[in-house]
Amino acid sequence: MEKEKTDKPDKKDHILDVAERVFSDLGFDGASTRLISGEAGVNMAMLNYYFGSKEGLFLAIFERKISSFQTLLQNIGNDETMSSWDKLSTSIDKYVDRIIVNNCFQKLINREISMNKRWELTDKITEILMVNVKEIRKILDEGIKNGSFFADIDCEMVIATIFGTKNYILNTPQLSSLILGYDVRDEKLMEEKLKPRIKTYMKRLLKAYLMTDNDHIKQ
Amino acid sequence: MEKEKTDKPDKKDHILDVAERVFSDLGFDGASTRLISGEAGVNMAMLNYYFGSKEGLFLAIFERKISSFQTLLQNIGNDETMSSWDKLSTSIDKYVDRIIVNNCFQKLINREISMNKRWELTDKITEILMVNVKEIRKILDEGIKNGSFFADIDCEMVIATIFGTKNYILNTPQLSSLILGYDVRDEKLMEEKLKPRIKTYMKRLLKAYLMTDNDHIKQ
């Protein structure tokens, strides 16, 4: 009634957009179907009509994102023209660009995977995230094999650092805003200051660990 | 009736122990007072009798932990006999030892601080966590000033890495168990394998970033 153009094809998408934000703000149990439908401007019964149940709506949010996640880092690892370091560097760039866009969905993922219930969903999330993990792992393993990276590095912990550092900043915005000195929730600041900062830092950090001879310690 | 010794003084503590675990497993909204009281083996009304409300119980869990957190890293930064690196290294050791013990409480903190509600509690959590953040920051700043660490390091991001890497492993046990190759929820494995591994890795990672001359890059 309010919209004048086609609002049919993206009505379900609109509900999913709203639900994604509300769920990420309040959690699955904290977000009521009444609130979601209210914020989305649709009748409450529409949620069950479209998605069957509250859990169905929740799952639909994840289903919608799966495909885009699976192709995030693809083909970088298979590029024969790039050095191992360039592959890792490019992966970090793409990853940082990506996850900041999907900010509230990432919060959703991390909160859900830390829960001891809804195991089915946890398994699915784990499966999705493992795709990117394996891609990074492949690059690190290759770098070790061809001598680009040290042989005695802790690959798995490096992965934890890459994903963990980013998650820490995005999942605790109130704390990290205090630490970093500016509001990491501000979209403009995030784009202009936070993203390049994370990229620069992560590359220097990893380069120092993976490629710098530790015999040359400063003091 | 069952216990033969004094079970009076730790009855509230017992409820807090159970509530801490249930909340960390199911979240604040997902954990019902009926379930908590049931698991604790007390009447439901006891929760309100002791803690006033469900939120009061929730807050009591945090209140109980505050003091132990505030003293975690104290006095390390003020030790004149230690080098900046030794201070940082010791802090990491103590921090890793600590947070793994308080595993499920950490999950509780990270889930709650990522929510966009219960601002009062979020503020309190932020305040608690900032104590440790500032302590680490002090060590890093001092290290820069006395030339132990490079002057152009990104202190705030280093903090995000220290806390983020650890949180990533502990908050996503299902995923990180898959990555690391063993069950990080297993107490014995955590003590014998995970803790020393995190310590060793974090120290080498940070040493490389903070203290290694980047002009000597391997290739």
Added chain:
DNA sequence: CAAAATTAATCAAACGATTGATTGATAATA
């Protein structure tokens, strides 16, 4: 010290409110 009075602790039962879900009627669309 013992009886009485007072306070604290515990419980089953029920409260009103809210939850997710469903209904049957109505409107829109094809």
Added chain:
DNA sequence: TATTATCAATCAATCGTTTGATTAATTTTG
């Protein structure tokens, strides 16, 4: 007309909380 979409109203279930009664523990009193 047949199908789909939308709605207000309502469902049973569960939520956190409160109540009033009962027991246990403690304190006061004679």
